[in-house]
Amino acid sequence: MSDRTQGIVVKSTGSRYRVLDEEGRIHECLLRGRFRARGVRTTNPVAVGDHVTIDTREGVITALAPRKNYIIRRSSNLSRESQIIAANIDQALLMITVRMPSTPVEFIDRFLATAEAYRIPAVLVINKTDLYDSEGMTQAEKIMAVYEKIGYTVMMISVTEDGDITDLEKVLENKITLISGNSGVGKSTLLNRLNPSLSLRTGPISDYHEQGTHITTFPEMHPLPGGGFVIDTPGIRGFGVIDFDRREIYHFFPEIFRVSSACRFHNCLHIDEPGCAVTEAVAGGAIEPWRYKSYLSMVLEDNEKYR
Ligand SMILES: Nc1nc2c(ncn2[C@@H]2O[C@H](COP(=O)(O)OP(=O)(O)OP(=O)(O)O)[C@@H](O)[C@H]2O)c(=O)[nH]1
Ligand SMILES: [Mg+2]
Numbered sequence: 001m002s003d004r005t006q007g008i009v010v011k012s013t014g015s016r017y018r019v020l021d022e023e024g025r026i027h028e029c030l031l032r033g034r035f036r037a038r039g040v041r042t043t044n045p046v047a048v049g050d051h052v053t054i055d056t057r058e059g060v061i062t063a064l065a066p067r068k069n070y071i072i073r074r075s076s077n078l079s080r081e082s083q084i085i086a087a088n089i090d091q092a093l094l095m096i097t098v099r100m101p102s103t104p105v106e107f108i109d110r111f112l113a114t115a116e117a118y119r120i121p122a123v124l125v126i127n128k129t130d131l132y133d134s135e136g137m138t139q140a141e142k143i144m145a146v147y148e149k150i151g152y153t154v155m156m157i158s159v160t161e162d163g164d165i166t167d168l169e170k171v172l173e174n175k176i177t178l179i180s181g182n183s184g185v186g187k188s189t190l191l192n193r194l195n196p197s198l199s200l201r202t203g204p205i206s207d208y209h210e211q212g213t214h215i216t217t218f219p220e221m222h223p224l225p226g227g228g229f230v231i232d233t234p235g236i237r238g239f240g241v242i243d244f245d246r247r248e249i250y251h252f253f254p255e256i257f258r259v260s261s262a263c264r265f266h267n268c269l270h271i272d273e274p275g276c277a278v279t280e281a282v283a284g285g286a287i288e289p290w291r292y293k294s295y296l297s298m299v300l301e302d303n304e305k306y307r
């Protein structure tokens, strides 16, 4: 008789793992020792989103299925050790707001470039449209137009108003979606609306002043009534940090990558090289200047790091 069953990790707090099995039962599990031995460079060898085999009688995870992908971040700036934030992600959703708080476009661009680097499709959701005056709405529409033109899916919603959010529900259906966004944009409020039984804590822009402090909360995966899961990540660092190679960054800005094939030099960095099709496209209006600025800031920052 076997006590083995398959499941998916829905919560990980370093040493304890919550596993949801195929019949919808929850199991609190520990890891067998050999998992620890293998996870030399990560603080957590098993993460939210992992498919695992568990021994229900002993309450231990006995095997880990191969991952389709995973997102990591360094545990701290000084540490070489990484934390796996989540595994087997189908898409990443960035929630942004134009007011209360206002999301800097450079933050959007870093998020999207990171998603591209992971090859994870990204969706932008502009929230709190009920708060926008005509200037705010113009800004939101501009953001929507710029990112839709590049090829991203962009939606505008107000989570707290009664309006229709079925488009968003359809995008989330039967997928594992990682949700990120600055503190206070309304991530938890959205999750509560999608699945009222969650009763997640929301707050008037709670951690607003805590950006840059140590966030010790762990990501958690929540089931959706229509099938699928959403992973609520704490704060803006939820999507992890990649050590970009500065020569590759333009690959992760799709519209820059598309025109770059016309640059005179194949190793063009699109900064000040002669015959650069990218800087021409920026000057001609085909590439949005703020996107190019975000690109440059990532390249130059990286430059300093490796000097
Ligand atoms: N007016 C308005 N307020 C909203 C909307 N969505 C969320 N809020 C409010 O914004 C505040 C912050 O929402 P949360 O859901 O806690 O934000 P969060 O993104 O989960 O923030 P962290 O957990 O700190 O990362 C709460 O007071 C919500 O009621 C919206 O569409 N319109
Ligand atoms: Mg929250």
Ligand SMILES: [Zn+2]
Binding pocket: 260, 263, 264, 268, 269, 270, 271, 273, 275, 276, 277, 278, 279
């Ligand atoms: Zn170029």
